[in-house]
Amino acid sequence: MSSLVFLLTRSAKNSFLEILRKPAKLVLWIFVIAAIGGIFILSLFTRQSVNSFLDLIWLEGVLFLLILIFAIIAIQKGLSNGDAIFDMSDVNLLFVSPVNSRKILMYGIVRMAKMAFLASFFILFQSNTLSTSFGVGIDGVLMVLIGFILAVCLLQIVSLLIYSLTNGKPARKLTVRLVSVAVFLPLITYIGVQLVKNGDPLLALENTLRSPFAAWTPVVGWASHGTVSLISGDMSGGFLFFGLIVLAGALLILYIALSNPDYYEDVLVATETTFEKKRGIAEGQINTEATSTRKVKVSRTGISGFGASAIFHKHLRESFRANRLGLWSLLSILTVLGAVLFSLFLRGEGSGILVLLQVLMWMQIFFIGTGRGLKELYTHYIYLIPESSFRKIVWSNLELMFRIMVESLFIFCIAGLIMGAPFLLSAAAFLAYTLFSFLLLGINYLSLRWTGADISMGLLMFIYTIAVILIMLPGLIAAIFLGSMFGDIGVLIGMGILTLWELIAALGCFALSKGVLHRCDMPVMKPGGR
Amino acid sequence: MIDVHGITKKYGKLVANDNISLSVAGGELAILVGPNGAGKSTLIKSICGLLRFQGSVTIDGHDNHTPEAKRRLGYVPEFPVLYPMLTVAEHLEFIAKAYRLDAWEKNAEELLQRFELDDKKMKLGKELSKGMQQKVSVCCALLPQPKVIIFDEPLVGLDPHGIRELKAVISELRDQGRALLVSTHMIESMEENWDVTYIMVKGRIERVCRRKDLETNQSLEDLYFTITEGRKQEDTK
Numbered sequence: 001m002s003s004l005v006f007l008l009t010r011s012a013k014n015s016f017l018e019i020l021r022k023p024a025k026l027v028l029w030i031f032v033i034a035a036i037g038g039i040f041i042l043s044l045f046t047r048q049s050v051n052s053f054l055d056l057i058w059l060e061g062v063l064f065l066l067i068l069i070f071a072i073i074a075i076q077k078g079l080s081n082g083d084a085i086f087d088m089s090d091v092n093l094l095f096v097s098p099v100n101s102r103k104i105l106m107y108g109i110v111r112m113a114k115m116a117f118l119a120s121f122f123i124l125f126q127s128n129t130l131s132t133s134f135g136v137g138i139d140g141v142l143m144v145l146i147g148f149i150l151a152v153c154l155l156q157i158v159s160l161l162i163y164s165l166t167n168g169k170p171a172r173k174l175t176v177r178l179v180s181v182a183v184f185l186p187l188i189t190y191i192g193v194q195l196v197k198n199g200d201p202l203l204a205l206e207n208t209l210r211s212p213f214a215a216w217t218p219v220v221g222w223a224s225h226g227t228v229s230l231i232s233g234d235m236s237g238g239f240l241f242f243g244l245i246v247l248a249g250a251l252l253i254l255y256i257a258l259s260n261p262d263y264y265e266d267v268l269v270a271t272e273t274t275f276e277k278k279r280g281i282a283e284g285q286i287n288t289e290a291t292s293t294r295k296v297k298v299s300r301t302g303i304s305g306f307g308a309s310a311i312f313h314k315h316l317r318e319s320f321r322a323n324r325l326g327l328w329s330l331l332s333i334l335t336v337l338g339a340v341l342f343s344l345f346l347r348g349e350g351s352g353i354l355v356l357l358q359v360l361m362w363m364q365i366f367f368i369g370t371g372r373g374l375k376e377l378y379t380h381y382i383y384l385i386p387e388s389s390f391r392k393i394v395w396s397n398l399e400l401m402f403r404i405m406v407e408s409l410f411i412f413c414i415a416g417l418i419m420g421a422p423f424l425l426s427a428a429a430f431l432a433y434t435l436f437s438f439l440l441l442g443i444n445y446l447s448l449r450w451t452g453a454d455i456s457m458g459l460l461m462f463i464y465t466i467a468v469i470l471i472m473l474p475g476l477i478a479a480i481f482l483g484s485m486f487g488d489i490g491v492l493i494g495m496g497i498l499t500l501w502e503l504i505a506a507l508g509c510f511a512l513s514k515g516v517l518h519r520c521d522m523p524v525m526k527p528g529g530r
Numbered sequence: 531m532i533d534v535h536g537i538t539k540k541y542g543k544l545v546a547n548d549n550i551s552l553s554v555a556g557g558e559l560a561i562l563v564g565p566n567g568a569g570k571s572t573l574i575k576s577i578c579g580l581l582r583f584q585g586s587v588t589i590d591g592h593d594n595h596t597p598e599a600k601r602r603l604g605y606v607p608e609f610p611v612l613y614p615m616l617t618v619a620e621h622l623e624f625i626a627k628a629y630r631l632d633a634w635e636k637n638a639e640e641l642l643q644r645f646e647l648d649d650k651k652m653k654l655g656k657e658l659s660k661g662m663q664q665k666v667s668v669c670c671a672l673l674p675q676p677k678v679i680i681f682d683e684p685l686v687g688l689d690p691h692g693i694r695e696l697k698a699v700i701s702e703l704r705d706q707g708r709a710l711l712v713s714t715h716m717i718e719s720m721e722e723n724w725d726v727t728y729i730m731v732k733g734r735i736e737r738v739c740r741r742k743d744l745e746t747n748q749s750l751e752d753l754y755f756t757i758t759e760g761r762k763q764e765d766t767k
Contacts, residue, residue, distance in 0.1 A: 283609035290614035290656045298652055303616075303623045310627035318615040379611045383580050385628045386600035452582055518595035522580040 003099060004107040024459045031462070036124045056228050057209050059134045063144065063224035064214065067151045071220050074155035075180050077270070078162025079173055080293060084267070084274040085112045085156065091271050095264050102257045108267070109157070109253060116152040120145055140231040143238075147227030150245045154219055157252045164256065164266040187213045187221075202344060219245065281525050286378045289322050296321060308391040311382065315372045315399035327403040331367065335360070339411045343418040353412070353421040354491070357429045360411065361436050365468055368440040371400035377448070377523055389517040393510075397441055404437045428495035435502035442509030443467050449513035452520045460523075471509070475501025531556050531602075531678050531709035532577065537585035539572050546572040547583065548733040554709045554726070556677070559700065561720050561750075562713040564730030565758055570713040571608055573730070574682045577711070578605045589678050601629065604676035608683045608713075610667035612655030618642070618666055619651040622673055629674045641669040644695055660687045668696060672703075679703060681712045685719055693719065717751045724750065729757045 019025045085108040086094075094104055123145050130136040130144065166172040190213045194204035208214055215225035226241030256263060277291050298321070305313035320326045325333070339356060346352030368374070373396040376382040382392055408430050416426030447464040475498050483494025532554040539547040546569045554560040562570050576583040579594045589599035612621060622642070626634040642648045645665040650658070658666065664687045671679060681700075685693050701723050704710055714720055727750060729737040737757050744753065 284607075284611040285614075287614050292614075292656070296615070296654060298617060298654065301617060301620060301652070303620055303627055305627055307628065307630055310624055313627070314613070314616065314620075314624050317620065318613060321615045380578070380580055380605060380607055381625075381628075384578065384600050384603065384605060386597035386630075387628070388597065518579055519582065521582055522575065 002103075003097070004094075004103055007094075008107065008110065024456060028458055028462055032121075036121075036127075054133050055206075056134055056136075056232055057206060059130070059136070059144075059231075060214075060224045060228040061205065061209050063147065063227055064209070064217075064220055067148070067155075067220045067223050070152055070155055074159040075162065075176070078159040079166060079176060084270040085109065085160065086267055086271045088271060088275040091264075091268060101264070105253070105257055105263065109153075112156050113149070113153050116149050116156070119152065120148045123148055136231060143227050143230045147223045147230075147242070150242060150249075151219055151223035154245050154249045154252075157249055157256075158219070160267065161252055161256060163270065164263060167266060167269075183218055187217055215241070219248075284378050284380075284522075284524070286375055286525055289318075305395075308385065308387040308395040310395075311376070311385070311392060312395040312398045315396070318372065319399060319403075327399065327406060329403075331370065332403065332407050335363070335407060336410050336414070339415050340418065343415040347419055352419040353415055353425055353429050356411075356415055357433060360433055364433070364437055364440060365465065368400075368437060368444065371397065371403075371441075373397035373400050373441070374444055377517075378525065380522065383517055383522060389515050392517060393445065400441070401434075401438065405434050408433045408437075424492055425495070428492055428499065431499045432495055432502065435499055435506065439471070439502045439506035439509065440468065442506040442513065443471060445513035445516050446509040448520050448523065449516040457523075457525055471505050472502075475505065531590045532560075532680075532711060533586075533588045534573075534577060535586045537573065537576055537583050537587065539569075539576055539581060539583040545733050547576065549585075550733075550735055551585075552728055552735065552738075554678075554711050556709050557704055557707045558725045559704045559710045559712065559720075559723050561717075561724045561727045562711060562730065563715070563717055563727060563750075563754055564736075567732075568730040569733040570730055571682055574605075574680055574711070574713055578603065578680060601674070602677045604671035604674065604679040606664075606668050606671045606679070606681045606684050608686070610660070610663040610687075612658065612663050612666055614654060614656035616655055617652050618647055618655070618658070621655065621666055621670055625670050625673050631674055634673060637675065638669070638673055641672055644699070645669060646691060661689055661692060664688055665692055668699075672699070676708070678709045679711075681710070681714075683714060684712065685714065685716050697723070717754055721750055727753075729754060731758055 019029055090104075090108070094107075124141065127136075127138070127141040130141055134140075136144075162176055166176055187208065190211055191204055191208040194207045195201060198204050198207070213221075215221050222241040222244050226238050226245070229235075229241065230238030273291075280290060300320075301317075303310060303313050303317055305311070316327075319329075323329050339360065342356055342359065343352065346355060373393075376396050382396060385392060412426045412430040412433070415421070416423070416429075443464060447460060447467055451460060451463060478501065479494040479498040482497055483490040486493050532552070534550060534552045537547050537550045538545065548569075550569075550573060552560070562573070564570050572581065575581045577587050577594065579587075579600070587594040590602045592599035592602070594600075594603075613624075616624065619638075619642075622634075622638040625631075626638070639648070642651060645668065647662070647665055647669065650662065653662075655663070655666070664684070668684065684696055688696060697719065700710060700712065704723065704725075712720060725741060727737075727739045728735050729739070737753070739750075739753055744750070
């Protein structure tokens with residue numbers, strides 16, 4: 001058996017055996033598979049009338065946007081370090097072995113495809129949304145999955161090629177940047193023309209998506225248009241665009257393999273950078289700013305505060321140094337812009353602001369961990385500061401709470417104005433979102449306190465997500481039940497009940513997680529292998 | 531000043547520390563040695579209150595989780611983790627403010643000079659090399675002038691100047707009457723200064739050795755190999 005086939009098959013076998021040996025991992029996998037199966041079955045029973053489905057062109061738009069984000073990341077990676085398709089173990093053991101370098105490249109690409117497949121699993125969780133919003137069945141969801149995997153694989157190859165062509169050559173880097181913009185120029189021009197012609201942004205967007213400019217945009221357009229063509233039964237169109245992706249990928253691999261058999265140096269930097277990032281995370285450096293290559297100007301310096309409040313002032317200093325907008329990160333801006341776009345779509349819908357609130361609450365469950373307060377738990381400083389555990393927890397989360405309040409204020413003011421929602425409803429949504437974030441912080445600490453942080457991060461995330469659902473459930477049931485009894489004003493009453501429940505539950509969670517800093521192990525993040 | 535009684539730390543079925551007791555008095559330098567996976571870092575993290583455990587730990591008579599104990603404790607971790615968006619000077623300022631220190635500036639300046647960091651005060655944490663980060667980590671631990679200082683592999687990653695300075699600092703701290711516990715693989719680098727050595731094997735303290743207990747011409751390294759490899763030979767028999 002070839003050594004590379006042996007490596008691939010044995011790694012897969014060992015990963016499977018590891019799942020069987022670790023009950024927590026096994027339970028997690030069973031839950032994920034059951035959840036995907038459950039969502040599939042649910043999607044079969046929640047079919048709406050055909051008239052209520054959104055036009056598939058909007059699915060093409062969503063896919064276009066999603067793949068565009070991956071394309072931007074791939075180009076940026078290509079211009080900096082390239083994409084890591086190998087592990088350090090490959091570099092140390094395979095690269096120095098007498099195995100043909102082209103075969104090793106193929107091995108890397110097979111592994112990369114496997115990773116793209118795993119990364120696209122989240123699409124399966126969207127099958128119910130795809131079904132209820134666009135009337136897409138299981139076959140359609142699989143088409144979305146295939147289109148996404150093909151696009152991600154091709155983008156990784158493009159990233160590798162960009163790095164290989166531009167490494168250490170500033171002029172070529174500039175050319176790649178110009179070409180990258182030029183590729184989207186016809187599309188941008190067309191959308192501009194449509195906007196001037198129609199004046200309605202939504203109509204301009206729809207016309208652009210229906211135009212060949214969107215469909216023929218390399219990779220992004222090919223994948224999104226190919227997927228939607230196949231879903232809508234246009235087999236020739238679908239195969240044409242998917243075929244284009246496969247052909248482009250094969251040609252690029254051929255080019256890399258034939259033109260640059262000594263590609264080891266080109267992949268080394270990306271592999272080492274990824275390895276260093278993983279090691280840093282395992283050693284407690286989970287702050288993404290540590291690995292950012294962005295130049296930071298140090299102008300104002302110094303930290304105020306005294307005792308535990310110094311943590312809050314440190315966070316302010318860090319945030320204002322990391323972002324030009326201070327407390328507002330890139331994520332905040334994207335969230336507000338996303339909410340604005342969402343509001344435009346839901347303009348005129350009576351319950352639009354509630355749908356927006358629901359989406360933001362789901363997102364916040366996973367984004368709350370990006371706050372500096374929770375990140376402090378991964379380093380020793382907060383544990384050793386001679387102050388009470390409670391004071392340290394409060395001060396370390398104050399910066400995040402301020403950020404969320406400001407974000408929430410912006411989101412629901414703008415969304416309320418766009419959607420023409422009543423002031424009291426917007427205010428209630430603002431309160432519900434802010435207090436929900438407060439509750440999520442409490443649940444995070446409670447999960448740590450309850451488990452002692454002596455479990456894997458995957459299982460901890462699982463417990464946390466289940467805890468969020470269980471803790472929110474009584475409040476949601478009471479809000480819906482009591483709200484439905486009061487006619488028009490019932491929505492406001494329901495929101496009031498939900499908000500009150502969030503506050504009570506959050507205070508309860510914080511009270512129950514008392515002393516978390518000395519009753520749990522300092523958590524360690526173990527980034528998984530590829 | 532450091533009193534550890536019956537620490538047991540388990541990770542699932544794995545017993546990382548098995549009923550460990552040790553003590554380090556003021557003016558004493560204790561060395562913790564042992565092969566990889568012996569449980570040294572787990573023990574140190576437990577003493578510092580970063581892990582849960584069975585047993586008790588007191589720092590200068592205070593339970594290790596109390597603010598009183600933390601005020602008396604300095605810890606240099608195995609892997610230095612700095613705040614990427616804070617400058618070197620701000621790291622020290624943060625520690626000073628969080629620990630409510632008075633007139634700390636002169637002490638901070640001296641530490642920075644000693645570890646050749648005075649020209650890097652405005653450098654961000656993320657801009658420093660691993661060795662430089664380790665030096666900042668040492669400065670942060672020493673700034674509050676703690677009575678007890680615990681070092682986990684402090685010499686790893688340091689340049690020769692850093693190693694010499696840190697060894698000198700450790701000697702001075704001992705002479706000032708502070709209690710020091712140092713975990714290290716570099717036995718020879720601590721050969722001159724140690725007072726008591728704890729040799730750990732498989733989660734237990736296999737041997738406690740005071741300097742006077744060593745036979746003539748016997749080095750700490752000789753003793754270490756006698757304990758760790760002698761035991762291995764016995765195990766195979």
